[in-house]
Amino acid sequence: MLVKDKLDSLNADTTQMGLFARFISGRDWSEVEDENGEYPVFGSGSQMGYANDYLYDGEAVIFGRKGTLNKPRRISGKFWVVDTAYVAVPNKHLDVNFFYYWSLILPFDLLSTQTAIPSMTATDLKLQQIPIVPLEKQREIADELDREFERMDALIEESTKLIENLKARKTALITEVVTGRKEV
Numbered sequence: 267m268l269v270k271d272k273l274d275s276l277n278a279d280t281t282q283m284g285l286f287a288r289f290i291s292g293r294d295w296s297e298v299e300d301e302n303g304e305y306p307v308f309g310s311g312s313q314m315g316y317a318n319d320y321l322y323d324g325e326a327v328i329f330g331r332k333g334t335l336n337k338p339r340r341i342s343g344k345f346w347v348v349d350t351a352y353v354a355v356p357n358k359h360l361d362v363n364f365f366y367y368w369s370l371i372l373p374f375d376l377l378s379t380q381t382a383i384p385s386m387t388a389t390d391l392k393l394q395q396i397p398i399v400p401l402e403k404q405r406e407i408a409d410e411l412d413r414e415f416e417r418m419d420a421l422i423e424e425s426t427k428l429i430e431n432l433k434a435r436k437t438a439l440i441t442e443v444v445t446g447r448k449e450v
Contacts, residue, residue, distance in 0.1 A: 276397045276407075284392025286360040291388065292331070292347035293321060308341070310334045310350040320344035325362040327354045327369050332385045336374040340366035352388055361401060363408035368396055 295307050295317055303316035310330030325342040329335070332350040340362065347353050356365045372394055378384040399407070442448035 276399060278397035278399050280395035280397050282392060283354075283394045283396045286396060287327075287354045287356045287365065287392075289329075289388040289392060290322065290347075290353040290355065292349045292351045292353065295346055295348050298346060305344050305346055307346045307348060308339065308351060309348045311337055312339075314348065317346040319346065321346045322353050322355070324355065326356070327362065327366050328352070329354055329369065329391060330386065331388075332383055335378055335384050335386050338366060338369040338372075352391065354391070359401060360396075361404040361408055363412065364399070364404035365396075367408060367411050 292309075295314075298317040298319040299307070300316055300318040303318040305317045305320040306313050307315045307317045308328050310332055311334030323344045325340075328339040328341055328347055329352045330337065330350065331352055342362075354365070354369075356362050372391075374386070377386045377390050377394075379386070439448070443450055
């Protein structure tokens with residue numbers, strides 16, 4: 267995996283994530299839910315809707331607390347997070363993009379409780395190790411990963427268009443042969 271390989275190559279000392287990020291529990295959103303609201307609402311896995319108020323304003327990483335645990339989300343701006351997730355706010359020594367990429371390789375299977383609905387505690391997250399890397403180096407790494415993912419996304423989009431084109435050509439060929447407009 268690109269992220270894991272890149273971050274594993276740092277060979278840096280590590281410390282607990284809780285020393286570099288503040289973890290805030292999400293809250294019930296029933297009082298602020300508004301389908302025409304201005305602020306996105308996130309749960310443990312994805313955006314759930316909109317609200318007329320926000321819980322946090324800034325750059326952060328959202329971690330699932332119950333349910334979907336292994337899909338951290340990088341976010342910025344004003345947003346609400348429900349009580350099935352945590353907002354992790356990096357301090358001035360931790361770049362949010364580096365933090366996000368680091369969070370992608372956390373051992374969520376080991377952090378998950380063995381219950382019917384997978385759960386994770388803020389304490390367990392705070393205890394996870396993160397490399398101690400100068401802020402400028404963190405930004406360089408995050409920028410490099412951003413560029414590489416942009417290239418991959420472009421290739422995926424190009425491949426998807428090619429597949430759609432080939433499927434259309436296949437359908438057209440079948441139609442032409444079956445209707446006798448084209449001989450085999």
